[in-house]
Structure formats: C-alpha cells, structure tokens
Amino acid sequence: MSWSARPAEAALDRRAAALTGRALTRRGLLAGAGGVALAALAPGAALAAPSPAGSRSTALSVRGADLSFLPQLEEAGVRYRDLAGRVRPAERILAGEGATHMRLRVWVDPPAGYSDKARALSLARRAEAAGMKIVLDPHYSDFWADPGKQPIPASWPQDLPGLLTKIRTYTRDPLRDFARQGTPVDILQVGNEITNGILWPVGQLYLPDGTQQWQPFTDLLKSAITGAREAAGDRLRIMLHIDRGGRMADTRWFFDNIATYGVPYDILGQSYYPMWHGSIADLEANLADSATRYAKPILIAEISYPWTLADGDGRGNIVTEATPLPDVDQFPTTPAGQAALYERVRQVLLAVPQSRGLGFLAWEPEWIPGVGWQPGAEAPNDNLTQFDFTGRALPSIRAYRPPRA
Template sequence: MAPDDPSRLDLTADPNHPRRLSRRTLLAATGAGAGIVPLLAVGNPASAVAADRAPATPAPEIRGADISFTLQTEAAGVRYQRNGRTAPLEQVLRSAGANWVRLRVWVDPPAGYSDLTSALRLAGRARRAGLKVLLDLHYSDFWADPGHQDIPAAWLGQDLATLARTVRAYTADAITAFARQGSPVDMVQVGNEVTAGMLWPVGKIYTDVGERWPEFTTLVKAGLAGARAANPRGHRLRTMLHIDRGGDNAGSRWFYDHVLAQGVEFDVIGQSYYPFWHGSVADLTVNLNDLAARYGKPLVVTETSYPWTMANGDSLENLLTDPTMLPNGTAYPPTPAGQAAYFAALRRVLAGVPGGLGAGFFAWEPGWLPGVGWEPGAGNPNDNLTLFDWNGRSLPALDVAYSSAATRLL
C-alpha cells in the first residue's frame, strides 16, 4: 500500500523521522551529551504565568501523572517541592490538584525497574494521598511501544491460544494483587501504545503476509476478560485501549474501526500526544473531536509532555533538542511559561470535545529528574520535559495543569 495509506499507520514512512520512531528507539539512539549544565533559575510560579482574560476553562475529570520512576528517583536523592514545601511526589501532585496516577508494569524487567512490586508500593501511596490508579500493563519485560512489543522471555514459544490464556491469567493476577492490598485499580490499559499490535510476533498486526487483526484482538480480549473477572465486586473498573496517534485522525480511525469490528469491548480511548512527534494542538483538536463523535467513548490523552528548557540535565542527550520540532513553538516556547501555556491549551482542547468526552490527561513522568537512567547504567533523555526543575522545585505548569477549579488559564 502507499506510504500515506492510513492502514499502514505511517509505519512505512521515513523511518528516521522523529515522529516515526518509538520512544525506546530514540532512547537507544541518544548519545553522550556535553555534560551536566548549570541548573536554570526558575522564578516564582505566580509571577511566571500571566493571567488570562478569556472565559474560565472547566477542569477535566482526570488530571493525572505517570509516576512510575518515583521509587528510583527517591533512591537517587531527588526531593520534590511546591510553594517551598517538600513532600513525596504523589502528595505534591495532589496538592496541586491532580487526582490520578498512572503506573507502568513490566513482566520481568531489570532489577529496580517498574515491576509489579514497585507498582503496588506506589499504588498504596497514591491511594493514601487520595489519588486513583491507572494500571499500564505493557505485557513485555521492558519498554513496549509502536516500535517494540517484545514478548516476555518466559512466554516465548506459546501459540495464540496458550498465549491468550497466559495474558488472561497474568492480568487477573495483577488486578487481584492491587485489590488485595486495598488499592484496587480504577482503570487498566491492556497494552501500551498498541498501534501495531502487542506480544510480537504472535499479536503483531502488520506483517509481510498482511494484517492480523484477529490475532491481536484475541490477546486484547483475553486481557480485558482477565481484568474484569478479577475486579472486586462493586468496584468500578474502566478499561482503556491506548495508541500513539494523538494528532493523526486517519490513523486513529483505522485502528479503532478495526478493533471494534472484531468485537472488542472497552471503555476509554487512550492517545499519546507529544506535540514534537504527533502534530500541532490543532491536529489534536481535530482528532479528539472526530473520535468523540464517531465512537461516543471518553477520550484520555494518556501520555503528554512539553519542554520547559532546551538545556540538558545530565550527560545523555535529550530526546528533544531542536526547538523547530515544536509545531506551536511561537505560542508555546520551550520555557517555564511556554510549558504552562501548553498545558493550558491542552485543557482547553479537552474542555471543547463534544459531549463532554474529553475526559482528561496524564503527564508522562513529570518527576523523572536526572539521576535515573532509562535503562541500567544509562542517563535520562527526558529531563527537559518534567514539571519540576532539576532541584525538584515545581514549575508553573504544575499548577496550571492540575488545578481542580474552573480557571482562567493562559
């Protein structure tokens, strides 16, 4: 098919273009930078964000953050501050108005990285802070995204039927573990950015011999069934199917049309949206508005972030180094105030989705500060996309993003 055919989801287009590469591919490609740069001075958040005279924007139902690296950043000595007060990350987020966290789980990751035990600890802390939990099951031993959906080593060699049973049992066991410790899961993703399938090669959609939607959706249905079967009686559990096409309406339609045609039943459409990879805020607006009208399901921007600087906090080159990659760079420059303006715009987009279906967003790893690598022994390529400076002090965008009130945003 032609490279611009939405059935290919742009996977055959220029493989070296940043928007075509998975996060893990980009992580692996980053080289050593010029070393640690001095910390930037960040002023008073109240003075950094100008008041807007536009009508007040309602707060989205879901105002969340992926905090999966938190135990590692704490072990590295990171401490978080807001308004001069130091507290654990989940408490800082809650004080700013956040009401959800997202927790990543890998099946058998490197030691210290996002295993079930770590996620359970963070879920307990989140629940005590008054936050709900979105569980992000990757069904992989390490990073899973559109470019990598590696089957766990312990599951290799299983045929489709056996693998489906494994997925169902694994998902049910995870949901049960959270419920048993008193922090039941409020929403679960069956797979992470499953744009091209999951558990490759068995559940890979795009192959040399054609598209394999039945195989992929068999695995998705197994995960959904396991989650629902293990959910505690009387507890509300929402299910999400998450892809990375926030600014790509044709690609989004192609994916969800095919999944629904296979009889997959899920509650929430999840989209990753990084403006430097997935298009402009206008592209996001068009996509979310169309998906709401087309499917009538709540929409969550499940991953997003924006730079507050183009400087680098450690020796590993950052994923985003070129300000020309920001499609709205003039409106939202890579500064603390520009980052805050981006999150204000995101909230306006969500508020404008027809039918009130713009349910909310999760900032991706806003507390992942220098000191923790994307893999053991590596650096952090994400440290200019956080909601805290490199001293752990909150940036203006933290309060703009998470305010629970209807506010006059930027």
Template sequence: MRRRTLLAAPLVAAFGTMIAPRAFAATGPRVRGTDLSFTLQEESAGKVYRDGGVARPIEQILAARGSNYVRLRVWTAPPSGYSTLQTALTLGRRAQQAGLRILLDLHYSDFWADPGKQPIPAAWSGQNLSTLATTVRGYTRDAVTAFARQGSPVSMIQVGNEITSGMLFPLGQIYRSDGEHWPEFATLLKAGIAGARDAGAPSVMVHIDRGGDNGGSRYFYDHLQAQGVQFDVIGLSYYPFWHGSLSALRANLNDLSTRYNKDLVLAETSYPWTLGNGDSLGNFVNSASQLPDGSRFPGTTTGQAAYFEELRAVLAAVPNGRGAGFFDWEPGWLPGVGWSPGEGNPNDNLTMFDWSGNALPSLRAFRAGS
C-alpha cells in the same frame, strides 16, 4: 513513551464508557493524572521534590495541586530496580494514601514496549496463540487482584502500552510481511480485557500513540470495532514534537468522540520547560523547530504552563463532554535515572519540576476548577 521507531506498515475504532460525562467547565478535566513510575528510583538516587520550598513526596505535591490519578507501569522481568508489579504496588499504596486513583499500565513485556516493538516476555515464549491468550488473561487478572487485596484498587487499566501495531510480537503483531493480522491481535487483546473484567476492573482503556493523527486513529479503532473488541476508554499519546499541532489533536479528539461515543484520555503527554539538557544523553526535544506551536508555547517554564492551559481548553471543547482528561508522562523524572542501567535520561527537560526538584508553574494544570 519510549524512543520512537517508524511502523513498517501505514496506519491511516469501540463503544461505551465508564467515565460518566458531566460538565467540564466548572470542574476541569475529570482525569488529571501523571505517570510516576520512576519515583522509587528517583528517591533511591536522592532526589527530593519541593513545592513552594516545602519538600514532600511527589504524589502528595501533585494531589495537593489537584491531581486525582496516578498511572503506574508494570514490566514482567525488567533490569533490577525498574518497574515491576511489586514496585507498582508500593506506589499504588502511596497513591491511595494521597487520595489518588490508579491507572494500571501493563506492558506485557519484560521491558519497554511501544509502537515499534512489543516483545513477548521471555517466560511466555514458545506458547501458541490459545495458550498465550490464557496466560495473558490470568496475568491481567492476578495483577488487578493484587492491587485490590492491598486496599488500593485499580480504577482504570490499560491492556497494553501504545499497541498501535499490536502486542506480544510475533503472535500479536498486526503488520507482517504477509499482510495484516487483526484477528490474532484481537484474540490477545480480548484476553487481557477479560482478565481485567474477571478481577473487577471498572474501566478498560485501549491505548495507541496517534494523538494528532485522525486517519491512523480511525484505522485502528475501526478495526477493533470490526473484531468485536469491547472496552471503555480511548487512550492516546500526544507529544506535539512527535504527533503534530494542537489543532491536529483537537480535530482528532472531536471526530473520535462522536464516531465512537467514548471518553478520550490523553494517556501520555509532556512539553519542554527548557531546551537545555540536564545530563550527557541527548534529549527528545532540543530545538524550537521541533515544537509545532512553538511561537505560542516556547520551550520555557511559562511556555510549558501555557501549553497545558491550551490542552485543558482543547479537552473542554470535545463534544458531549468526552474529553475526559490527561496524564503527564513522568513529571518527576529528573537527571540521574536512565532509560536502562548505565544510560541517561532523554526526558529531563519535559518534567514539571526543575533539575533541583522544584515545582514549575505548569503544576497549575492539575487544578480541579476551570
């Protein structure tokens, strides 16, 4: 997730899976996770999380509520204090101790990467495509290996973050002034996947941001299929205020599940529990008009909880049990930690804890049962 920018070119997909299908209704989604990458920064800022008035580390609260995965972001050279491989390893140890599996989210950038920008790390600049592919493969292999060495192995890995328009710009950028460059992008993506396989990662996700856009999703994954990219899980970001109604999400998931015969995971989602603002920076969502299903799911604590119940129902109805699950994006990102040093938090009303760190009713979404 990051501030959204429009793609320069229109986006109007993939084989196998490593998440074995089984009945959803009795167990709930098989993947019930959260991205907790800001946790160390929140704790350094003095934030405390409570459930039922009892203070505990956030990963322990979520595990007790039924969560079984954590998603951890890695940047190559971010500002001091932000997500690095070392901070991800620290959180990975804590996740493993809480009984949570790990989805590793490699951005392959010094700082934020999203559909509108995928900047190549400064340390990798000047490399040609072949050399960069070798770098990507080794970097990915080493990152996955580091988790295994400390006893918190990665269960799933994203090779890139929201790579709808490519990765590692400009060499891996798909949409350029002279047309579309899928082979170059695929070369780098395959290198990352090879590095993950080298280190024994059991499941590889390819993640884009088109949760409610079936045409855009097909366009991307069809091109990956044409390029011979082999991976396991389709990952989608789905934020209703950017990606459309739940009915649009349902239609997309149902089509993709049969078209590509792959498990589908919502790698990022969130919903407001208030339309208020916890700091001086404007929020992504501040008006009921931004919520396509707002009449059913208002921006309140009960509306947020109802949204997640409907999301579970949408996933449960995906054909062949392919709606594997979801990750809520940064449920504990409370006011006080910014996008970057000196900035505010535009996400503070999309959390699953209130501004005092108290658990909200939406945490029920992580239960294992139906």
C-alpha cells in the same frame, strides 16, 4: 512511551505508517491526499464497540501523571519541592494541585529496581494515601513496549493459544492484588501504545510485508479484558491506548477495526507529544472526531512538553533545538511556555463534544536527572518534566486543578 531510542522508533513508526498506508491504498481502503480511512458509516456517525462499564465520567475528571520512576529517583537521592519551595513527595505535590490519578507501569521481569509488580503495588499505596486513584499500565513485556517494539516476555509461551491463556491470567491476578491491599485499579490500559499490536510477532498488527493480523491481535486484547473483568467486574474501566493524538486518519483506521472485531472497551486513550503527533489544531480535530465517531470518553494517556532545551545530565536528550515543535511560537520552550501548552490542552479537552474529554496524564513529570532509562543510561527527557533539574516544581503543575478552579 519508550524514550530509550525515540528517534529510531519514530523513524520505524514513519516507515510502518507509510507501508501500511500503501498497503491500504492498494486495497482501496484509503482515499484522498490525507489518506483518511473510509468506513461504512456516514461522516460523524458513531462506531462504538459494546462497553460493559459505559461512559461514566465527565470532562477533565482524570488529571494525573505516570510516576513510575519515582521510587528509583528517591533512592538515587532526588528530592522534590513544591511551588513554595517546600520539600514534599512528588505525588503529594501533584495531589495538592488537584491531581486525581497516578499511572503505574508494570513490566514482567525488568532489570533490578525497575517497574515490576511489587514496585507498582508499593507506589499504589502512596497514591491512595495522597487521595489519588490508580491507572494500571501493564506493558506485557519484560521491559519497554511501544509502537516500535512489543516483545513477548522471555518466560511466556510463544504461541497464540498459550499467550491467550497467559495474558488472561496475568491481567487478572495483579488486579486482585491491588484490590486486596485496598488500592483497587480505576482504569486498566490493555498494553502500552498498542498502535502496532502486542506480543510480537504473534500479536504484531502490521507486518513488514504489509500484512495485517487483526484477528490474533484482537483475540489477545479480548482475552486480557476477560481476565480483567474476572478480577474487577464492570466497575473497572478499560482503556485502549495508541499514540496518534493529532492523527485522525490513523486513529480512525485503528478504532474502526477495533469496533469491527468487537473488542469491548470503555475509554479511548491517546498519547500526545506535539513533536511527534501534530499541532494543537490537529489534536483538537482528532479528539472531536473520535468523540462523535466512537461515543467514548477520551483520555490523553501520555503528554509532555519541554520547559527548556538544556540537558540536565549532559548525556543527551530526545528533544533538542533540532526537534520540530509545531506550535513553538505559541508555546516556547520555557517554563511559561510549557504551562501555556498544558492550559491549551485543558481547553481542548473541555471542548470535546458531549463532555467526552476525560482528561490527561503527564508522562513521568518527575523524571529529572538521577535514573537512566535502563541501568547505566541517561535520563533522555529531563527537559520535558514538570520539575526543574533541582526538583523544584514548575508552573505547569497548576494544570492539575479541577475544571472550574
């Protein structure tokens, strides 16, 4: 997820989705008022690409958070307190509540101080010391990559053959670095919210004229996965991550094509932000459908929800009083309402067919005021965190507990 200009990106995403929908309708690939993708399968039939590592996980066995901003926040003077008011490192607070995994973002050549490989390796050592496993999130870009933008790093080749080689070695080598320091990666996601492709324009999936480039996009995914297997073998779990938590038609269209083009993966990853991705009922229906259709464990790779509509740094937030929240009557924008949303998501995951609801990763729950999305900018999601503006833990962190606790 990129929070730098989310309203503009959401608008781009809507336009892209509308364009894609029109293009697919013209080709006879969508049907019905909801635009549900048609597949050459009976409803409920499994459509799964080969999976080298298989399905090895149980429901809610992954409970964690992306804490990539944590070192910068600490350098800015931010300190965190647990529910009892004790000052402790944020990862220790979450691990103490039952968190099992830390997700780490990696950019190729970001602004100084932001999430490069060295920062990720250092934070991985802290995760391991706290008893947490690693989810690695290479963006394959110099800075933010998401459905609205996936720029090729400035130092990388600009052609498909060169990129196929580069993405393979770039994926392989950091995985070896993590293993060498005693913090092997448990889950690798190949790119960040890759709904519209990666490494634009070469691997851009949906072009402005409606053309879809599935072959180069999936070739790039396969090359990255080959590099990952060279580094870590089948013990590493590969996740493909899109941003369609409550959108069944879009999810089907993406992963049906992933299967058609034979991309091997182990985990189906989704972002779920209610303000953009639908209601809890939409999420529940989509996860149940995907679990049956693709026979894969499903991880909510990003999730957050407001605990207030106040603005911690006074410089603007993404979610405000004007932002539609589909279930706000159930989940008001209060600490208790945020906690209730996380509890409901736990229930949804536990109800996914055949225990395929792998778990969830909160996105940057520690990103309170102190560090901007880019140097000199604001922290636009300081009301979506699991710590208040002073660093005190909020009740929603109890959602990290084991399933029967």
